[in-house]
Amino acid sequence: MKTIKLSIDKAFAFIDKQKVTAYKMPAEAANLALHRATGRGSDFLGWLNLPSSIDEAHLTDLENTAQILRKNCEVVVVIGIGGSYLGARAVIDALSNSFDWLLTDRKSPIILYAGQNIGEDYLYELQQLLKTKKFGIISISKSGTTTEPALAFRLLKTQLEEQQGKEAARKLIVAITDKSRGALRTLATQEGYKTFVIADNIGGRYSVLSPVGLLPIAVAGFDIRQLVAGAVEMENETAVEVPFEQNLSAQYAAVRNELYQNGKKTEILVNFHPKLHYLSEWWKQLFGESEGKENKGIFPASVDFTTDLHSMGQWIQEGERTIFETVISINETNHITVFPNDPSNLDGLNFLAGKRVDEVNKMAELGTMIAHIDGGVPNLKVVLPKLNEFYLGEIIYFFEKACGISGYLLGVNPFDQPGVEAYKKNMFALLEKPGYEAETKAIKARL
Numbered sequence: 118m119k120t121i122k123l124s125i126d127k128a129f130a131f132i133d134k135q136k137v138t139a140y141k142m143p144a145e146a147a148n149l150a151l152h153r154a155t156g157r158g159s160d161f162l163g164w165l166n167l168p169s170s171i172d173e174a175h176l177t178d179l180e181n182t183a184q185i186l187r188k189n190c191e192v193v194v195v196i197g198i199g200g201s202y203l204g205a206r207a208v209i210d211a212l213s214n215s216f217d218w219l220l221t222d223r224k225s226p227i228i229l230y231a232g233q234n235i236g237e238d239y240l241y242e243l244q245q246l247l248k249t250k251k252f253g254i255i256s257i258s259k260s261g262t263t264t265e266p267a268l269a270f271r272l273l274k275t276q277l278e279e280q281q282g283k284e285a286a287r288k289l290i291v292a293i294t295d296k297s298r299g300a301l302r303t304l305a306t307q308e309g310y311k312t313f314v315i316a317d318n319i320g321g322r323y324s325v326l327s328p329v330g331l332l333p334i335a336v337a338g339f340d341i342r343q344l345v346a347g348a349v350e351m352e353n354e355t356a357v358e359v360p361f362e363q364n365l366s367a368q369y370a371a372v373r374n375e376l377y378q379n380g381k382k383t384e385i386l387v388n389f390h391p392k393l394h395y396l397s398e399w400w401k402q403l404f405g406e407s408e409g410k411e412n413k414g415i416f417p418a419s420v421d422f423t424t425d426l427h428s429m430g431q432w433i434q435e436g437e438r439t440i441f442e443t444v445i446s447i448n449e450t451n452h453i454t455v456f457p458n459d460p461s462n463l464d465g466l467n468f469l470a471g472k473r474v475d476e477v478n479k480m481a482e483l484g485t486m487i488a489h490i491d492g493g494v495p496n497l498k499v500v501l502p503k504l505n506e507f508y509l510g511e512i513i514y515f516f517e518k519a520c521g522i523s524g525y526l527l528g529v530n531p532f533d534q535p536g537v538e539a540y541k542k543n544m545f546a547l548l549e550k551p552g553y554e555a556e557t558k559a560i561k562a563r564l
């Protein structure tokens with residue numbers, strides 16, 4: 118198996134296969150609209166041909182910059198939120214040792230994250246930890262003005278300068294932002310930081326294959342060339358001339374829209390490997406921010422199995438029948454653990470002796486799928502041959518393309534996020550930010 122696979126057959130116990138097949142024309146039209154830039158949000162299509170347009174000079178620049186941070190830092194703090202954070206974390210977590218931060222024979226800096234919350238305890242504890250560490254910062258914000266990362270950056274930049282001196286600190290900070298606009302760009306120019314540009318036509322949630330994702334992933338020690346190669350492969354496999362029957366992204370977009378039309382309003386992304394937790398978080402943002410608008414859109418949820426079978430499993434099995442599942446299945450694990458025989462067999466587990474732990478996990482996966490289908494939950498499956506950079510690149514582009522097509526099938530603009538502004542306006546009004554005087558007055562009157 119050279120590429121990821123999509124299995125949608127198990128949905129046809131719940132929806133009419135012919136109706137899904139009938140999406141051929143609209144799904145191919147949606148793909149064409151993406152490629153011809155004739156659909157809504159067409160000024161945000163920089164992600165579409167991004168993988169195949171990444172050149173050698175750009176990769177080398179990213180790798181060289183990563184090398185400087187890798188050589189000089191025990192810890193690199195990646196500052197960003199939403200699309201400026203989740204993609205990098207999804208890939209780094211999926212590829213890292215589960216106990217990464219405890220390893221003593223590390224070859225890469227520990228990657229920590231900030232700017233994705235405003236928890237004072239979180240930031241305090243991070244700053245305490247960094248007091249004894251040689252650390253660097255990758256500060257990521259397309260707008261350069263988002264409050265959460267800006268706040269974290271000011272705190273950590275100040276600390277780094279106090280610990281290292283301004284000149285040394287300058288060499289340990291990389292900014293990834295707009296080419297000319299925003300406070301982060303101004304700061305970076307002023308301070309002389311190394312910078313990478315987020316192209317105008319790439320929205321946050323579609324930016325993981327830009328420096329936003331690639332630099333932190335390279336710093337963590339992973340092969341960004343393979344990641345990009347996997348994405349290029351999927352770019353080709355979902356190209357505009359690929360017919361619906363062979364286009365995995367188009368098929369996934371079609372089947373989930375048909376499920377939605379049949380009352381399945383929530384899609385749960387399921388994994389059976391805890392390393393995939395943040396891939397689900399990335400996927401939730403991608404689909405949630407792209408489709409949840411105009412009072413429409415599948416609600417994207419996620420669970421980590423088998424862990425959550427002991428919490429959410431009951432709801433999924435017997436709760437309101439408005440859900441469907443998409444399982445991310447990994448064919449081959451990267452390590453082997455064989456279950457030992459125990460002559461006393463006091464735990465009664467000798468029936469598993471000699472079996473791989475993954476065989477038990479696979480039977481849990483299969484058993485769960487059958488149980489959930491029996492319980493009225495349609496089941497889709499995306500299969501990765503292995504968890505590595507190449508297949509992660511494939512699945513990232515697979516979902517991005519599917520999201521673009523799916524948004525068009527739903528009839529929304531999958532590339533804007535007008536709803537994200539509402540909380541910011543209230544927060545600035547409550548914090549009495551200059552320029553928000555009228556809003557401050559209005560909101561205070563409501564308290």
Ligand code: PA5
Pocket residue numbers: 198199200201257258259260261262263266320321322323406534
């Ligand atoms: O997908 C998006 O556009 C958002 O999630 C942004 O990435 C997020 O709000 C952070 O924005 P910025 O990169 O401008 O700080």
